[in-house]
Amino acid sequence: MKLLLKAVTIASAIVASPALATSWTLDPEGSHLAYGSIKKDTVGEVNSFSSLSGHVSPDGKVEIEIDLSSVETNIDIRNERMIEYVFRKTGTATLSAEFDMQDVADLNVGGATTVDADAVLSLAGTDVEFDAEMFVARLSETSVMVSTNDMVFLSTEDAGLNAGVDKLMELANLPGITRTVPITARLIFTMDDKKAGVAAGVPTTVAAAIIDGDVKAGKKVFRKCRACHQLKEGRHGVGPSLHGVFGTSAGQADGFKFSSALQGSGVTWTVETLTQFLTDPKGTVPGNKMQFPGLKKDEEIVNLIAYLNEEAAD
Ligand code: HEC
Structure with missing residues (x-):
């Protein structure tokens, strides 16, 4: 079994970035997307969108939906005019981008890098392509922050928004509004629940846990189990041997x-099922007699599993 797991580990390390070979969901609370506008050549203002959602697939495809009706210009009437004339009540804009996940794969918690993203903004029926250099930082085991590294500019003409901007000028009686819009973004993504992989049994997730896990730290976590479990074959205590x-x-x-x-649970112990069980032993297999509340931190489980893979396998 150990050999098999190792083989899976190595195979998936080649085909996918282990640490990030999972999907990610945008955290709307921590994310922020803003653009600037300059009127009369001198007055700069920042507008933003308060409602964003999004997702990154394991192969690095990013899809972000911007609720255009959530635009915040700090003046109600202006919000309404933006929605009606510039965004033409089109609901949502979509920002799609592709990342080379390999670039981010080796990031440890606290590490950062920059990546080039080819992005397409689809807004009110027009697609605008642009390149953006993004700054990516791994905030924790389960979260990354992606922000614009430099200012990104969008031409209102390319985006098909000129007529709407003309209308705004007319309504507000302004001599000019800039036609190049600077955009900044800070996007926080959190790793999708590891449990989501249980049914599918995605092997890359298995590999990810084992590669990520710190065997030494896992040995410490195992102290919580040792009162009841041993790793030697056939050595049962309060709990069964985990050999x-x-x-x-x-x-x-x-x-x-x-x-x-x-016994009747039908569970086969894989990294996924074990993760689920150790998170919530009672909830996962109701009526089982393991008197243990569960491990609360994903990190503890990942490390423990790496340790069990090393020690309990041969
Ligand atoms: C207080 C004692 C106790 C502690 C602490 C404890 N367990 Fe258990 N464990 C048991 C018992 C008892 C069972 C058998 C449950 C049953 O038959 O319903 C069990 C069953 C298991 C099983 C299923 C084994 C099989 O062959 O199906 C696994 C896996 C397991 N424990 C892992 C752990 C891990 C890992 C820890 C530490 C994080 C831990 N347990 C902590 C008592 C404990």
């Missing part, structure tokens, strides 16, 4: 009296 647990069916180890709940 060779990966790949086995739950509740089958010889010589231990399991609860019928665990």
Whole structure:
């Protein structure tokens, strides 16, 4: 089993970036998208959108939806005019981009890098392509921040927005509004729940846990289990020996009296099912007799699994 897991690990390290080979969801609270506008050559203003949503697929495809009706110009009537004349009540704009996830794969928590993204903004029926250099920082095991590295400029003409801007000038009786719009973005993405992979049994997630895990730290986490579990084959205590647990069916180890709940659960221990079980033993297999509340931190589980993969396998 250890060899097999190693093989999966190596194979997926080649085909995908292990640490980030998972999907990510935009955190609207921590994210911010703003653009600037200059009127009469001198008066600069910042507008932003308060409602964003988005997603990054494991292969680096980014899709961000901007709710255009959430535009905030700080003046109500101006918000209405923007929505009606510039955005032409088109609801949402979509920003799609593609990232080379390999560039970000090796980022440790606290690490940062810049990546080039080819992006397309689809707004009111027009697609505008642009390149943006983005600054990417890994904030935690499960979150990354992506922000514009330099100012990104969008031409209102390319975006098909000139007629709307003309209308704004007319309505507000302004001699001029700039036709090049600077844009800045700060986007926070959080890793999708690891449990989402349980049913699908995605092997890259397996590999990710093992590559990411710190075996030494996992050994410390195992102290929480040691009162009841040993790793030597056949050595049962309050709980069963966890020797060779990966790949086995739950509740089958010889010589231990399991609860019928665990024995009849139909669970096979993989990284995913074990992650789920260790997060919430009672909720995952109701009626089982393991008196343990569960591990609350993903990091603890990832490390523990790396340790079990090393130590409990041979
Ligand atoms: C207080 C004792 C206790 C602690 C602490 C404890 N367990 Fe258990 N564990 C048990 C018992 C008892 C069972 C058998 C449950 C049943 O039969 O319903 C079990 C079952 C298991 C199983 C299923 C084994 C199989 O063969 O199906 C796994 C995996 C497991 N524990 C892992 C852990 C890990 C990892 C920890 C530490 C993070 C831990 N346990 C902490 C008592 C404990």
